[in-house]
Structures are given as structure tokens and as C-alpha cells.
Amino acid sequence: MASNAFAGLLNSSADRHSLFDDAQGIVAGSMLAVLGVTLLSGAGLLAGGTAGLAFLAHYATGISFGLCFFAVNLPFYYLAFRRMGPAFTIKTFVAIGLTSILSEFAPAFIGVTHVHPVAGALFGGLVIAAGMLALFRHRASLGGIGILALYIQDRLGWRAGLFQLGFDCLILALSFLVASPFIIACSVLGAVVLNLTLAVNHRKDRYIAM
Structure with a gap:
């Protein structure tokens, strides 16, 4: 029985991830x-969405990015549960919690002494997009305004994309x-790289595993 249960944690199929796959x-x-985020922070850049709020709070108060990021996402868990269901909400909570904790310890293990803002925007945006793609493919996310935008679209009829654009x-x-202004321009470049990477690579008709 135990061996069968263990095998169930590891076995996946063409259309469904195993628990190990998700983890x-x-x-x-x-x-x-x-x-x-370490690359963006090393270059002094910002981001959109809740990550942008966390960066603003971090730069304005000196509180660590990880703690700010976890705190600003707290109100969105209820919306995630209502809109996406318990499995998505739990996995998103784990992803945000893990990202917040790792962000606390990353500076002690990854010594970034200098990152040019343009390089930070290009490489930071691309790496964050890769991380988000990995999470999307396991039905998780890093939280954010996108959940609120979908909720408001359902309740009020406002276009989710326009709401998110207005927030950014x-x-x-x-x-x-x-x-x-130069740092802000580079931050916009990073956001363009991130969102363009997501737009090109994240398509549900090409990746159907749950």
C-alpha cells in the first residue's frame, strides 16, 4: 500500500502533473x-503589479523586499480562492511564501556588487518570466493584480487588461x-521583456497539463 501511494506521488501523465511534478x-x-528579483534589486529597478508595490515599499522604508512582497499579496488570496479555486490558491500561497523567504536569504548567498540597469532589466525580466512560466504550468502564480483584475472584470465588467495597465x-x-527617470525607463524595459516573454511562451493550447 505504501509503495503504491509513493508511486502515485511520482506518476504523471500527458495531461496531469504528479505531486512531485508540482513541487x-x-x-x-x-x-x-x-x-x-535579485538582478532587478541590484540595479535599483522596479516592477509592475504587487512586485512593484513591494519594491516601492522596500525602497521607501528599507523593509526587506521579501517581507513587503508577502504582505502586499495577503489581500489577494481570498480573490484567488473565489476565482481560481483552492488548489491554485494553496500552490500560489506556497510559491509566494517560498519566494519571500528565499528573497530574505538570497543577498547572503548571491553577492551582486554591480548590475547595470539595462542589463538588470533584460536579464532580470527574462529570468522572472521563466520562473512565472514554470509556476503557470503547474497552476500556480506569484499572486498579484491580475487576480484582482479578473475579479473586477467579473463583478463590474471592466476589462481586466485595462485595469491592470492602469494599476501599473x-x-x-x-x-x-x-x-x-533613467531607472524608471529601465524598469519599463524590464517589464516589456517580462511580459513579451510570457505572451510568446504562455499558451494554454500548447500546454495542457494540470
Whole structure:
């Protein structure tokens, strides 16, 4: 019986991930996200969504990014549960928690002494996108405004994409309080790289495993 239960944790199929598949995907995705965040932070850059809020709070208060990132995502778990179900919410909570914890310890193990803002935008945006793709493919995410945008679209009929764009514009406007125009321009470049990578590579009709 025990061996059968253990085999069930490892066995996956063409259209369904095993528990082990999900676990390694969430760990790998979180690690890649932390590496990307480390590059952005080393270059003094910001991001959109809840990561952008966390960066703003981090730069303005000196509180660690990991703690800020975990805190700003707390209100979205209820919406994730309502919109996406308990499995997605639990895996997203684990991914955010792991990303937050690893972000706390990453500076002690990854010594980034200098990152040019343009390089930080290109490499940081790409690595975070790779991490998010890994999470998406295991029906998890790093939380964020996207969940709220979908919820508001359902309740109020507002377009989710326009709502998210408006929120990111607000983050960009607030960024002028803590960053120079050049840093903000590089942050926009990083966001373009991240979202373009997601747009090209994340298609449900090409990847159907649950």
C-alpha cells in the first residue's frame, strides 16, 4: 500500500502533473523569480503589479523586499480562492511564501556588487518570466493584480487588461518618488521583456497539463 501511494506521488501523465511534478515546478519557479528579483534589486529597478508595490515599499522604508512582497499579496488570496479555486490558491500561497523567504536569504548567498540597469532589466525580466512560466504550468502564480483584475472584470465588467495597465501606470507614477527617470525607463524595459516573454511562451493550447 505504501509503495503504491509513493508511486502515485511520482506518476504523471500527458495531461496531469504528479505531486512531485508540482513541487519541483513551484520550487524551481520560485528560485528563478528570486534570482530575477535579485538582478532587478541590484540595479535599483522596479516592477509592475504587487512586485512593484513591494519594491516601492522596500525602497521607501528599507523593509526587506521579501517581507513587503508577502504582505502586499495577503489581500489577494481570498480573490484567488473565489476565482481560481483552492488548489491554485494553496500552490500560489506556497510559491509566494517560498519566494519571500528565499528573497530574505538570497543577498547572503548571491553577492551582486554591480548590475547595470539595462542589463538588470533584460536579464532580470527574462529570468522572472521563466520562473512565472514554470509556476503557470503547474497552476500556480506569484499572486498579484491580475487576480484582482479578473475579479473586477467579473463583478463590474471592466476589462481586466485595462485595469491592470492602469494599476501599473499608477505604480510607474509613484516610482518618480523613489527613482530617477533613467531607472524608471529601465524598469519599463524590464517589464516589456517580462511580459513579451510570457505572451510568446504562455499558451494554454500548447500546454495542457494540470
